[in-house]
Amino acid sequence: MPYVIGADIPEEPAGQRFARLLERPGILQMPGAHNGMAGLLAKKAGFEALYLSGAAMTLSMGIPDLGMITVDEVAFHIRQIARATALPLLVDGDTGYGEALNVMHMVRTFEDAGAAAVHLEDQLLPKKCGHLNDKKIADAHDMAAKVAAARKARRHLFIIARTDAAASEGMDGALARAKLYLDSGADAIFPEALNNREMFSEFSRRIRAEGYPEVKLLANMTEFGRTPFYTAEEFQAMGYQMVIWPVSAARVANKAMEELFVSIKQNGGTHKLVDRMQTRAELYDTIGLHAYEALDTSLIATIVPQAMPQRG
Template structure:
């Protein structure tokens, strides 16, 4: 199989878990795990790891937790293989995997099923988009609890009305301050009283005003979220003002061609963002590559064999046959 050039991940994170002994393969043993940055009644290894990564990127101009958003088990595994430290399942990406726009079509149970699919494929922390929480604050609480049980290390909850919209498209609106606060309180309560999970609070209230967005953010911060996301900040100056005022870990959201100025991850780190998501990138790549390949296939039909996109061995390994065959060999038995 031809060797692939893998670009190294550009930011170094020191976060690691400390285990005082190796588990014995044939008998039980006592192991002590030291987890930093734990919240919640029931600690979570991956939630603590995720929170530590965000905090390490916070106010450090030399690094930022930068990641594309994925949409299924294979894309998430490829994100991990490429060296990214976390996976983020955005609502936009997951909706695209159903052939749908990000307009509230995907329900909580479908997200939980996708989440379990992704968690089975990767070893890095997985964040999942909880949208509006799919109903009342009680639904928000159930969503956060369900995501944690399904294996999510983090969850994002927002203040849009339902059906929610991709934050860079038309037609979105937000609920009242009071409802937004109740949602975030329910999310934090689910974390504090149950299994630990990183809570990212999102507001789309810039559609009203910057002052409204900052008022909501201040209350989200007081309630006890782990990080803040103000959607659709237009330019560098607005981003800098927001980071300075919020003064806690913040997410930047870069959609190529969207409402936010397209800055590099390095520039966003220098502005003070702890993390940056790229939800558009893999969906755009999927659309382009499949469309281009279909056209190429049609052109080849009357002139010769179709183009070789990847070698047979590369496809076989990429979808997991090699690992499966290794395990199959391990479990061989005679009748």
């Protein structure tokens, strides 16, 4: 059953629940959920943690992923997903929305909104998607200061440091940055935009051999980027403990909406695509309508129509 106000609220802080998931065998799989409904559908499919992508948030707002959104806008998305699902949520923190004090504010705001984990990246604003060209990379020590600030501010939030340096500084540069970020307080590392199996395996092997045998690593399986398609099991074999599919759900939803609007325009109605829609009964089951109604005795239980009326 989905989250219901006043019931099934986890007492353990979200960050601690996230950390416990990482202690289990196997790779933690986190699909991107850009709103509460996406989160509920992912939970219904059996996922135990979710990811909130900056790119997915911005595309839902109709703007590009260039670091334009604010802490409060992200917190709005966190709250709706955390409240709807009660699942641990890893959040894209972009560059931290400023310097050290801004990062500390972000950490406390995200925690208060219900986030379990955040990743910070070592790009400069205006930032780009990690799989695009000519990213501007921050000074490693400036990024390390942000990681340290996040660590100082957090009560339970799990902190993942992302480095985009492989494209411009090579594997040696990315590894040096990752080690500096771990020494500054990061709980895990996210090496972004590695583009083949050999790079993923090399990063995992070398960082553990160079003094961090227990480090947790996050892999990003985004479509239409620099990384070939790998399964969760393949990432696990390469030495990764977490994998995200950041924008996949939003891409599928956008394509479906585009096809719907074209069909309405061409056919004068939705009748050509009704068989591809979530039914009213399926929607109410997913959001737990009847459980909400049971909380308020003034509400009469909804009777769901069983079929669409026939044409007269």
